[in-house]
Amino acid sequence: xxxxxxxxxxxxxxxxxxxxxxxxxxxxxxxxxxxxxxxxxxxxxxxxxxxxxxxxxxxxxxxxxxxxxxxxxxxxxxxxxxxxxxxxxxxxxxxxxxxxxxxxxxxxxxxxxxxxxxxxxxxxxxxxxxxxxxxxxxxxxxxxxxxxxxxxxxxxxxxxxxxxxxxxxxxxxxxxxxxxxxxxxxxxxxxxxxxxxxxxxxxxxxxxxxxxxxxxxxxxxxxxxxxxxxxxxxxxxxxxxxxxxxxxxxxxxxxxxxxxxxxxxxxxxxxxxxxxxxxxxxxxxxxxxxxxxxxxxxxxxxxxxxxxxxxxxxxxxxxxxxxxxxxxxxxxxxxxxxxxxxxxxxxxxxxxxxxxxxxxxxxxxxxxxxxxxxxxxxxxxxxxxxxxxxxxxxxxxxxxxxxxxxxxxxxxxxxxxxxxxxxxxxxxxxxxxxxxxxxxxxxxxxxxxxxxxxxxx
Amino acid sequence: xxxxxxxxxxxxxxxxxxxxxxxxxxxxxxxxxxxxxxxxxxxxxxxxxxxxxxxxxxxxxxxxxxxxxxxxxxxxxxxxxxxxxxxxxxxxxxxxxxxxxxxxxxxxxxxxxxxxxxxxxxxxxxxxxxxxxxxxxxxxxxxxxxxxxxxxxxxxxxxxxxxxxxxxxxxxxxxxxxxxxxxxxxxxxxxxxxxxxxxxxxxxxxxxxxxxxxxxxxxxxxxxxxxxxxxxxxxxxxxxxxxxxxxxxxxxxxxxxxxxxxxxxxxxxxxxxxxxxxxxxxxxxxxxxxxxxxxxxxxxxxxxxxxxxxxxxxxxxxxxxxxxxxxxxxxxxxxxxxxxxxxxxxxxxxxxxxxxxxxxxxxxxxxxxxxxxxxxxxxxxxxxxxxxxxxxxxxxxxxxxxxxxxxxxxxxxxxxxxxxxxxxxxxxxxxxxxxxxxxxxxxxxxxxxxxxxxxxx
Numbered sequence: 001x002x003x004x005x006x007x008x009x010x011x012x013x014x015x016x017x018x019x020x021x022x023x024x025x026x027x028x029x030x031x032x033x034x035x036x037x038x039x040x041x042x043x044x045x046x047x048x049x050x051x052x053x054x055x056x057x058x059x060x061x062x063x064x065x066x067x068x069x070x071x072x073x074x075x076x077x078x079x080x081x082x083x084x085x086x087x088x089x090x091x092x093x094x095x096x097x098x099x100x101x102x103x104x105x106x107x108x109x110x111x112x113x114x115x116x117x118x119x120x121x122x123x124x125x126x127x128x129x130x131x132x133x134x135x136x137x138x139x140x141x142x143x144x145x146x147x148x149x150x151x152x153x154x155x156x157x158x159x160x161x162x163x164x165x166x167x168x169x170x171x172x173x174x175x176x177x178x179x180x181x182x183x184x185x186x187x188x189x190x191x192x193x194x195x196x197x198x199x200x201x202x203x204x205x206x207x208x209x210x211x212x213x214x215x216x217x218x219x220x221x222x223x224x225x226x227x228x229x230x231x232x233x234x235x236x237x238x239x240x241x242x243x244x245x246x247x248x249x250x251x252x253x254x255x256x257x258x259x260x261x262x263x264x265x266x267x268x269x270x271x272x273x274x275x276x277x278x279x280x281x282x283x284x285x286x287x288x289x290x291x292x293x294x295x296x297x298x299x300x301x302x303x304x305x306x307x308x309x310x311x312x313x314x315x316x317x318x319x320x321x322x323x324x325x326x327x328x329x330x331x332x333x334x335x336x337x338x339x340x341x342x343x344x345x346x347x348x349x350x351x352x353x354x355x356x357x358x359x360x361x362x363x364x365x366x367x368x369x370x371x372x373x374x375x376x377x378x379x380x381x382x383x384x385x386x387x388x389x390x391x392x393x394x395x396x397x398x399x400x401x402x403x404x405x406x407x408x409x410x411x412x413x414x415x416x417x418x419x420x421x422x423x424x425x426x427x428x429x430x431x432x433x434x435x436x437x438x439x440x441x442x443x444x445x446x447x448x449x450x451x452x453x454x455x456x457x
Numbered sequence: 458x459x460x461x462x463x464x465x466x467x468x469x470x471x472x473x474x475x476x477x478x479x480x481x482x483x484x485x486x487x488x489x490x491x492x493x494x495x496x497x498x499x500x501x502x503x504x505x506x507x508x509x510x511x512x513x514x515x516x517x518x519x520x521x522x523x524x525x526x527x528x529x530x531x532x533x534x535x536x537x538x539x540x541x542x543x544x545x546x547x548x549x550x551x552x553x554x555x556x557x558x559x560x561x562x563x564x565x566x567x568x569x570x571x572x573x574x575x576x577x578x579x580x581x582x583x584x585x586x587x588x589x590x591x592x593x594x595x596x597x598x599x600x601x602x603x604x605x606x607x608x609x610x611x612x613x614x615x616x617x618x619x620x621x622x623x624x625x626x627x628x629x630x631x632x633x634x635x636x637x638x639x640x641x642x643x644x645x646x647x648x649x650x651x652x653x654x655x656x657x658x659x660x661x662x663x664x665x666x667x668x669x670x671x672x673x674x675x676x677x678x679x680x681x682x683x684x685x686x687x688x689x690x691x692x693x694x695x696x697x698x699x700x701x702x703x704x705x706x707x708x709x710x711x712x713x714x715x716x717x718x719x720x721x722x723x724x725x726x727x728x729x730x731x732x733x734x735x736x737x738x739x740x741x742x743x744x745x746x747x748x749x750x751x752x753x754x755x756x757x758x759x760x761x762x763x764x765x766x767x768x769x770x771x772x773x774x775x776x777x778x779x780x781x782x783x784x785x786x787x788x789x790x791x792x793x794x795x796x797x798x799x800x801x802x803x804x805x806x807x808x809x810x811x812x813x814x815x816x817x818x819x820x821x822x823x824x825x826x827x828x829x830x831x832x833x834x835x836x837x838x839x840x841x842x843x844x845x846x847x848x849x850x851x852x853x854x855x856x857x858x859x860x861x862x863x864x865x866x867x868x869x870x871x872x873x874x875x876x877x878x879x880x881x882x883x884x885x886x887x888x889x890x891x892x893x894x895x896x897x898x899x900x901x902x903x904x905x906x907x908x909x910x911x912x913x914x
Contacts (some may be wrong), residue, residue, distance in 0.1 A: 073665045087644070098838065102801035143867065145641040156639050174888040180797040181829045182613050183866035184602040184652055185884055186873055187892045191615070191648030195641055211696035212890045239559065241669035282739050340637040345561035410641035416643055423471055426641055431631040434899065441898035442891065453643055 002062035003084075010086065010210050017045040018428025028087045032134070034381075034389065035163070035337050035418050037248055038080050040087040045082055047092045049165060049173060049204040056202065056447075057171035060087055065450050068198040069112060070140030075336050078144060078197045082451035087132065088202060090139050094201055096203065098119045104210045105162055105179060110139025110203050117208075123125040126210040129154035132321045132413065142337070144415040145195030149318065152238075152371030153245040153277065154211060156413070158194050165205035166193060167441035179207060186286060192438070198449040199322045200442045214277035217245070218287060220304025221313040222294050223269040227251065230270045231347040233297040236371045238343055239291070242286050246275040247371035248318055254325060254365040260325035262317050267300070272370075273318055274304075277309070318367075325365050325378045332363075334378040337394035337419065339403035340374040340412025349406055353377060353399055360391050374412035401426070416453050424453075460541075460567045464499050466515045467543065474549070475500040485526055485544045488534040489591070491792050491838075492875050495537050497524060497544040500880060504549045506622060506630060506661040513659065513904075514628035516543055518659055522907050525655040527597025528570060532793050533652045533874025539720075539908035545659060554576045554662065562636060562665045563618055567596025567660050574665075583667040586611035588868065590776045595663055600694065601872040609695075609828030610734065611668060615651050616858050622662035623650060626900035638666060650897070655874055655906040657899045663906035671734035674702070675744060676768040677749050677761025680726040683859070684708065684811065688804040690754040691827045695800055699746050700849040704828035705775055708811070711782060711822040719774050724757070730775055731761075732768070736894040744852035746876065775824075782835045784821050789820075789837040792849035796860035796878065797869025809887040810834060810856055819846050827902030831869035858883070873910050881910075 019025075020042050029037035029177025041064075046052045050145035059066045065085025081087060094111035097353065101124045108117060109378045115443065117128050117133045131142060132148035140146075142164070147156035154160065176189035193201055226228035230289035234247055248274065250258070253265040274290060276283040283306065291302040326334055340351045350366060357377060367419075368375025379395055381388035400410040400423045425433045436454040439446075451457045466642045468475045476482075477499050486494035498521075503509045516523045522542025529536065538544060551568035565574060572592045574585050588596060589605035597603075599621070604613035611617065622636025643873040650658055660871040665829070681687035691704055705728065712723040731747060740763065762768065774781075783791055798806045807823060814821035814834060825832025836855035837854055838845035857867040857880045867880035881889045893911040896903075908914045 040882075044578070053805065061758065089833050095818055100799070100801065102692065103799040104696065105799070123860065145639075145645075147639055147641075151639060158639075158645065168887075168891070172887050174886060174891060176888055178864060178866045178884070179799040179833070180799075180860075180865040180869060182602075182604055182608060182615075182797055182831065182869050184604075184868045184872040185866045185877060186652070186889070187657075187895060188615065188648045188652055188887075189888055189891060191645045192895075193644070195645055200644075212696075214698075235501075235559065239561065239669075241671075246695070279742065281742065285736065340639055341636075342557070342560040342562070342636040356690060374637070375809075403637075408637040409635045409642050411641045412637060412639050413641050415641040419640060424643055427635070427647075428633075429631065430625075430647055431628050434625070434631060434642070434646060437898045438644060438649075438895060441894045457866055 003041055003064060004153040006058055006062040006064045010044060012331060013054060014044055019043045019171055025177055026133045028089065029080060031072060031074045031080055033075045033077060034333055035080060035419050038082060040081040041084045043087045043089050045089050045092050047165065048056060052088060052202055052204050053167045054171055055086065055088060056167050056169065058223060060170055063445055063447060065447055066202065067116045067137065067449050068143065068202045070137030071135065072108065072142065073136045074140065075414045076416060076419045078415050078417040078452065080418065082457065089135060092308045093204065097237035099124060103179060105207055105208045106210055107368060108138055110206060112138050114138060114141065115377045116225055121210065127213050128208055129211050130160055134357055136207065139203055142194055142206055142432045143198050147413040149369055151249055151369060152247055153243060158191060159256050160209045160298060161194050161206060162209055163190050163207040164193055164203045166201035166203045168201050169445065169448050175264045177207065179365045187311055197453050199439055200369065200448060211390040212405055215307055215310060216283045217277055218304050219275040219314050220287065220302055221273045221314060222299040223267045223271050225269065225298045227270045227350055228247060228347050229297040229299065230272055231350055231370060233272065233293050235343055235346065236293050237290060237402050238371060240289065242289050244274055245277040248273040249368055249370040249375060250321065251366040254321060254367045257324040257365060261320065261327050264317065269283060270355060273314060294343040308335060309429035319420065321367050322378060329363060329380045333383065335379040335396060336376060337396040337399055338374065338376045339399050339410060339413050340372060341403050341406045341408030345406035345408065346370060346373050350375060351401060353400055356398055357395055360395055362388065362391055364395065372412065373408065392406060459793045460498055461494040463515055463519040463521045467501060468492060468511060471501055472513060476555055484548065486537060488537055490532045490534060492534040492537060495539060495630050497538040498541045500544045500546050501551045502546050506624065509545060509659055509661050510624045510630055511545065511630045512545060512628065512690065513624050513906040514614065514870045516626055516904055517902060520902055520904060522904055524906050525596065525659045527567065527594030527601065528589035528592065530593045531597065531601065533872045533876045535874040535909065538877065539914065540906055547594060549890060550661065551776065554582060558583060559869055560636060562664055563664055563665045563667055565595055567594060567663060569595050571595060571598065572821055578667065582670050584670050585665055586668050586685060587614055587617055594695065595665065596660055599651055599660060599663055602656050604826070606703045606705055606889060608705055608826060610691055610770045611730060615648060618651050619664040619666055619667045620649055621660045625658050626905050627903065632907040634664065646800060654910050656888050656896055656910045657905065670850045673737040673763055674734055674768060675740045675741045675761050675763035676732040676771050677744065677759055678730045678771060679759045680724045680728050680757040682726065682755045684727045684807055685804050686754040686756065688807055688827060690750050690756060692728065693801055695828055697746065699743050701731055701828055702734040704826055705730040706780065706827040706832060710776060710820065713820060714781040715774050718777065718784050721774065730771060739872050777826050777834060786820060786837045788839065789838050792836040792838060792853060793833060794853040794856055795831065795833045795869050795871045796856050796865060796867060797829060798860050798863045798865030800830045802863035802865065803827060803830050806859060807832060810858055813855055814852055817852055819845065819848055829869065830865065850860035
């Protein structure tokens with residue numbers, strides 16, 4: 001039995017750090033989403049790059065799948081094993097290795113979470129901006145090409161990863177990128193790995209770009225008579241080039257869920273939540289320009305504050321959006337989906353989606369990072385009603401097709417995982433075959449997260 | 458003879474747009490740099506994507522090399538054929554296909570030059586910022602991962618290409634990316650093609666991100682007592698997060714060359730040339746903060762202006778830097794090299810380079826995009842002195858090794874071409890082998906710009 005032999009070999013150098021306990025297998029069988037659990041055969045907890053390489057070499061020898069694991073906060077089940085194998089849990093590789101304030105970069109192990117990193121950075125005046133909401137690991141965020149609320153200003157993981165150390169499918173260790181801010185020296189292997197969902201390599205070190213904590217941060221919220229007014233305000237704000245640090249949309253249903261969950265008193269209307277970074281003067285100027293746009297679109301008086309408690313409360317509310325919405329229907333489960341469209345198509349994409357959800361009878365609040373043209377529907381289903389999951393999947397399906405029809409993408413930030421693989425052919429055409437060619441070139445045995453991202457299962 | 462047959466087949470559908478004239482072959486045999494010319498066997502002038510695909514399919518059938526060509530302004534001879542074959546000159550594919558102001562993006566054919574694009578954009582209030590100096594084609598800029606003076610603010614081609622239409626080595630046509638501002642849907646084929654120097658595909662359409670023309674642009678110049686003071690001022694400016702749109706270094710020799718070429722009266726000292734984009738208030742504020750840093754480092758009074766004539770004159774001077782330096786030694790030829798280092802290593806990298814050049818006896822002015830940690834040496838050689846080229850190559854060699862030793866890259870923006878291939882192993886280690894695996898996966902016959910970028914010739 002190759003599996004039994006592989007696990008014996010792994011145990012020989014990992015000892016207790018190779019686990020086959022039921023609780024460990026169960027934990028690593030699931031994501032935060034609705035997909036049925038699929039456990040690995042074992043979970044390895046490496047502590048060094050060399051151990052990761054040895055795990056991969058061992059699995060390669062026996063043809064056993066290897067799946068990377070960060071914090072398990074994925075929404076598309078990227079880290080669920082489809083064919084068993086060994087899950088490599090990076091929670092023990094969670095050290096910040098080197099902070100270089102003069103160069104505004106940092107090298108971390110993949111198990112460091114974004115909040116832990118920002119905690120360590122606190123004394124430096126620098127921060128890492130990419131913020132998908134969950135306290136995800138930076139390895140997982142890199143592999144998903146995560147983004148979130150601050151992308152409109154600071155970019156996604158694509159823009160903020162300078163380089164990797166990575167273990168290839170045959171156990172070789174490579175370094176991609178340099179610490180220079182740009183390079184024209186060959187294929188961009190860093191960008192190829194960002195968003196590869198563990199199918200091309202396991203990353204063991206990540207060098208990230210940092211940003212200066214702005215002198216002044218102010219944030220605010222305002223309500224709009226309807227969704228079209230809100231999204232038109234977003235479009236105009238982006239087109240005017242006002243340097244928003246965040247610009248988030250919450251539909252009326254979401255606002256009501258916030259009220260119930262956090263005791264706020266938001267109007268039963270769509271809202272925008274925004275943040276400005278800069279000097280006190282520039283932030284005030286940006287806020288004034290934004291307030292004019294809000295007024296032009298019939299929005300409520302735009303109230304903003306640079307007090308840190310008020311800001312923190314605002315974004316805590318936004319970050320708890322998923323949980324607030326879940327709590328609005330006790331016992332419900334959520335099918336979460338995300339799409340991203342060109343900004344000019346955003347009003348239409350949201351309007352059509354809302355109409356479609358309303359017709360389905362399911363509650364489906366919408367919220368999102370509308371400055372990027374990216375939004376999510378959180379479709380609430382009753383687990384006791386078997387038709388609900390199918391209705392929700394149909395809605396998600398039409399959202400993905402709508403995004404493609406409008407020139408966008410089937411996933412702005414949650415990744416392909418299990419939920420979006422069905423759209424890869426439609427989105428990429430023969431480009432999807434090229435992805436398969438690249439995968440086979442780098443992992444001819446198909447041991448790295450098999451069944452994900454490229455054609456075939 | 459496969460070549461003769463291939464050319465017959467090409468002639469059948471290209472007619473006079475397949476050229477074998479000596480002047481055409483000579484023109485496509487060289488770059489702007491010192492490499493000896495190497496002509497193709499023929500030059501094709503396609504007008505449509507389908508014609509490009511048919512050219513590639515024809516060459517694939519006979520195993521004939523295919524080399525893409527933009528404007529020939531490359532400094533590392535990326536577009537020089539090493540093994541003959543057919544050069545695909547994109548000068549007839551020079552249409553701006555679709556400007557979408559609401560989405561701030563544009564789709565162009567690869568033969569459009571950056572100046573032609575900005576001319577067409579003039580009425581929209583938008584511009585394309587990447588500016589390598591030469592009026593290069595956007596296809597060439599994408600394939601080189603070009604950058605330039607504005608990268609510190611607007612990024613390189615990596616950051617500004619949203620997607621491609623591209624012809625693969627077997628003639629298939631793919632589309633990469635979407636018009637959404639971000640996506641997590643699979644491998645980033647767009648980023649893989651940016652900087653691939655025509656070795657993975659020929660791009661036939663490019664969708665580019667545009668930016669709003671800032672309300673106010675101001676620019677200025679100041680002199681420093683020595684290079685260390687100037688580069689320390691750059692470091693501090695970047696670390697303070699002052700949003701510079703350009704921050705360029707010119708050494709004392711360069712300043713003297715400007716004086717002789719353009720009749721300016723710059724001091725015989727190192728200079729910084731900078732630009733600020735924003736509102737009139739923010740630009741004034743940024744300029745004031747920068748002026749303080751300049752004063753702290755002993756710089757001359759920082760003089761700036763928002764008048765467009767003065768700005769234009771300043772950047773015309775900077776853009777003519779190469780020609781001004783060439784003109785400073787009549788009859789001289791130039792070996793131009795570029796490296797990029799982490800910003801903290803910039804003073805050391807420039808200092809060691811200047812010392813090395815001084816010891817060599819060759820004139821070698823230094824200038825560059827120091828906000829990115831990127832600079833160039835323009836090593837002037839007398840073509841009648843055979844030792845000069847070797848001395849210059851030795852200096853360039855030590856610059857590349859120095860960049861790698863300091864955590865940087867052997868080329869920040871000129872690309873690999875012929876001059877930097879020797880450093881790919883040192884810079885990427887086994888990562889260079891991975892690039893070879895990717896190349897073989899996408900071009901198993903090795904017909905796309907053979908001999909470039911990956912191992913082997």
